[in-house]
Amino acid sequence: xxxxxxxxxxxxxxxxxxxxxxxxxxxxxxxxxxxxxxxxxxxxxxxxxxxxxxxxxxxxxxxxxxxxxxxxxxxxxxxxxxxxxxxxxxxxxxxxxxxxxxxxxxxxxxxxxxxxxxxxxxxxxxxxxxxxxxxxxxxxxxxxxxxxxxxxxxxxxxxxxxxxxxxxxxxxxxxxxxxxxxxxxxxxxxxxxxxxxxxxxxxxxxxxxxxxxxxxxxxxxxxxxxxxxxxxxxxxxxxxxxxxxxxxxxxxxxxxxxxxxxxxxxxxxxxxxxxxxxxxxxxxxxxxxxxxxxxxxxxxxxxxxxxxxxxxxxxxxxxxxxxxxxxxxxxxxxxxxxxxxxxxxxxxxxxxxxxxxxxxxxxxxxxxxxxxxxxxxxxxxxxxxxxxxxxxxxxxxxxxxxxxxxxxxxxx
Numbered sequence: 001x002x003x004x005x006x007x008x009x010x011x012x013x014x015x016x017x018x019x020x021x022x023x024x025x026x027x028x029x030x031x032x033x034x035x036x037x038x039x040x041x042x043x044x045x046x047x048x049x050x051x052x053x054x055x056x057x058x059x060x061x062x063x064x065x066x067x068x069x070x071x072x073x074x075x076x077x078x079x080x081x082x083x084x085x086x087x088x089x090x091x092x093x094x095x096x097x098x099x100x101x102x103x104x105x106x107x108x109x110x111x112x113x114x115x116x117x118x119x120x121x122x123x124x125x126x127x128x129x130x131x132x133x134x135x136x137x138x139x140x141x142x143x144x145x146x147x148x149x150x151x152x153x154x155x156x157x158x159x160x161x162x163x164x165x166x167x168x169x170x171x172x173x174x175x176x177x178x179x180x181x182x183x184x185x186x187x188x189x190x191x192x193x194x195x196x197x198x199x200x201x202x203x204x205x206x207x208x209x210x211x212x213x214x215x216x217x218x219x220x221x222x223x224x225x226x227x228x229x230x231x232x233x234x235x236x237x238x239x240x241x242x243x244x245x246x247x248x249x250x251x252x253x254x255x256x257x258x259x260x261x262x263x264x265x266x267x268x269x270x271x272x273x274x275x276x277x278x279x280x281x282x283x284x285x286x287x288x289x290x291x292x293x294x295x296x297x298x299x300x301x302x303x304x305x306x307x308x309x310x311x312x313x314x315x316x317x318x319x320x321x322x323x324x325x326x327x328x329x330x331x332x333x334x335x336x337x338x339x340x341x342x343x344x345x346x347x348x349x350x351x352x353x354x355x356x357x358x359x360x361x362x363x364x365x366x367x368x369x370x371x372x373x374x375x376x377x378x379x380x381x382x383x384x385x386x387x388x389x390x391x392x393x394x395x396x397x398x399x400x401x402x403x404x405x406x407x408x409x410x411x412x
Contacts (some may be wrong), residue, residue: 018245026138029086114214284402345386
């Protein structure tokens with residue numbers, strides 16, 4: 001079960017005018033489960049995305065990037081997204097690309113669009129051929145139930161090893177204009193996004209110029225999905241997409257406008273919520289851990305140290321065992337790669353407990369205090385470096401026996 005993360009309530013997920021959602025049970029990997037999703041966008045919508053930097057990026061990632069580039073080069077606007085779970089269509093070579101393109105062509109035919117107006121996405125097992133006939137057979141059903149209020153079903157349709165769907169909605173007022181935004185995400189393992197998340201989709205009804213949306217998606221990803229890790233593995237299929245449908249009254253055409261600043265904050269907030277839901281539902285996770293590194297010379301070194309802590313199997317297993325073996329955290333800081341780090345200036349805190357002072361054990365630290373914090377389901381690790389004003393935060397989880405079991409049995 002996810003750590004302190006209640007199930008989304010379908011009625012709380014607000015429809016976003018300008019985007020319709022349909023799903024189907026196509027039997028891609030297993031029968032009787034939602035595994036195919038179509039999102040139809042209104043005319044005038046703008047779309048921006050960020051994608052995995054894994055060099056073995058999946059065929060749908062390559063096609064989505066190409067279709068977005070064609071749109072920006074003067075082609076027709078993006079009008080639909082199609083997502084399948086159960087198969088990643090990654091490591092599938094030329095046939096994988098052909099299958100991703102064929103999926104776009106079939107969606108386009110059913111919706112009266114051009115194939116380049118469709119973005120495809122896949123998630124699941126790598127190195128297995130995409131079962132294209134099942135997808136083609138399932139698309140009419142998905143398109144047949146397109147509605148505005150299918151967000152909960154959409155969240156279920158993109159799950160793999162997730163124990164629960166991940167979704168969130170916000171209604172905000174910006175510059176006197178009401179803005180509705182709703183998003184979904186998926187991911188529970190193979191999570192250390194190097195751009196975004198396993199899969200994430202966020203729609204808002206503002207009208208946002210394409211260059212502004214491109215900047216917005218990068219900022220939101222960097223401050224949410226690019227700040228999470230479960231196991232340090234960057235997926236071949238990571239994609240995060242923002243759709244601005246243009247159906248509302250807010251218009252943002254410049255990053256210099258005060259309305260953009262407010263929109264950026266709202267979009268980043270909901271993106272962070274969706275990203276943290278992934279960590280709370282990490283494979284086998286029992287604890288949600290916030291790691292903040294402060295007083296660094298720059299954000300990059302703060303993130304470097306935070307990720308060293310977050311990726312350490314020794315640190316993560318100690319958290320699972322509620323064992324205050326906190327010297328493991330200092331060791332991770334030391335090997336993070338900040339070569340000129342003066343460890344004699346370093347302090348370490350576990351929630352309200354001052355563990356290490358000036359690079360050594362705090363004389364006032366008592367192990368029972370560390371034990372008390374380690375038994376909590378939510379824990380904050382704070383490291384101060386004493387060398388600047390920069391700070392960064394990363395969210396992670398513990399590493400349990402169940403993580404090994406889930407990944408050992410994943411293909412069965």
